[in-house]
Amino acid sequence: MQTYVFYNDRLLLRKAGEHRCRIPDESELPKDLADRPLPSHEVLLPNGNTIRTLAIDHEVNEGADWQMTGLRASFDYLPISEYKAAGKAFQILWWDRHSRFCPVCGTPTEQRAPIMKKCPACGYEIYPPISTAIIVLIRRGRDEVLLVHARNFRGTFYGLVAGFLEPGETLEQCVRREVHEETGLQIDNITYFDSQSWPYPSGLMVGFTADYASGTIKLQDDELSAGAFYHRDHLPELPQKLSIARRLIDHWLKERP
Numbered sequence: 168m169q170t171y172v173f174y175n176d177r178l179l180l181r182k183a184g185e186h187r188c189r190i191p192d193e194s195e196l197p198k199d200l201a202d203r204p205l206p207s208h209e210v211l212l213p214n215g216n217t218i219r220t221l222a223i224d225h226e227v228n229e230g231a232d233w234q235m236t237g238l239r240a241s242f243d244y245l246p247i248s249e250y251k252a253a254g255k256a257f258q259i260l261w262w263d264r265h266s267r268f269c270p271v272c273g274t275p276t277e278q279r280a281p282i283m284k285k286c287p288a289c290g291y292e293i294y295p296p297i298s299t300a301i302i303v304l305i306r307r308g309r310d311e312v313l314l315v316h317a318r319n320f321r322g323t324f325y326g327l328v329a330g331f332l333e334p335g336e337t338l339e340q341c342v343r344r345e346v347h348e349e350t351g352l353q354i355d356n357i358t359y360f361d362s363q364s365w366p367y368p369s370g371l372m373v374g375f376t377a378d379y380a381s382g383t384i385k386l387q388d389d390e391l392s393a394g395a396f397y398h399r400d401h402l403p404e405l406p407q408k409l410s411i412a413r414r415l416i417d418h419w420l421k422e423r424p
């Protein structure tokens with residue numbers, strides 16, 4: 168069975184050629200990993216396949232056959248199906264590590280199902296958490312798009328307005344609130360685009376498009392360091408291909424009206 172081995176957020180990859188890797192099978196793992204009792208889970212993927220994931224307590228010696236790579240960077244080395252499976256595997260390990268004790272009464276929890284733990288003292292049930300966030304591409308006219316640089320972006324690229332869903336909100340209300348809070352703008356025509364599991368560490372990004380309606384840009388200073396409408400022919404550095412932000416931008420670039 169394919170085995171996704173993590174040391175914190177670093178994934179063990181089997182080298183398979185120039186700048187290419189794959190996930191190892193259980194039988195190929197370095198001997199010292201295979202023989203030790205480590206936190207391990209079987210994970211059912213959305214495509215119906217089952218994989219195994221393993222949390223280790225030290226980096227593996229890389230040598231000629233192995234490579235340890237951050238989960239996000241593994242996108243550059245793995246087939247897309249394995250990168251997605253790694254995301255789910257990581258979320259299960261992250262949840263396992265963060266749910267060892269009941270948050271109500273502090274008793275050690277017991278695993279009752281692949282994605283359910285239960286407190287034997289008070290009966291509280293714990294499932295892997297998913298933090299929902301929206302991300303929105305805002306058009307102005309035919310040729311302009313709002314791009315922002317958030318202070319928490321890793322890099323110099325420009326992306327889209329995004330933020331976490333709050334209790335009691337619909338996704339559309341969240342889009343409207345985040346855009347207004349972060350940029351001062353009002354928007355119309357909020358339309359669902361697509362969603363993407365975002366395992367850093369346990370998110371779901373829900374993508375929307377919208378049209379500029381009114382207002383002048385007034386950036387929320389503690390979140391954004393820059394932001395403006397950009398013409399499609401003069402775009403700044405864009406997010407990496409793996410993100411839904413980039414897919415929204417690429418989709419907009421293609422649909423020249």
Ligand SMILES: [Zn+2]
Pocket residue numbers: 269270271272273274286287288289290291
């Ligand atoms: Zn409890």
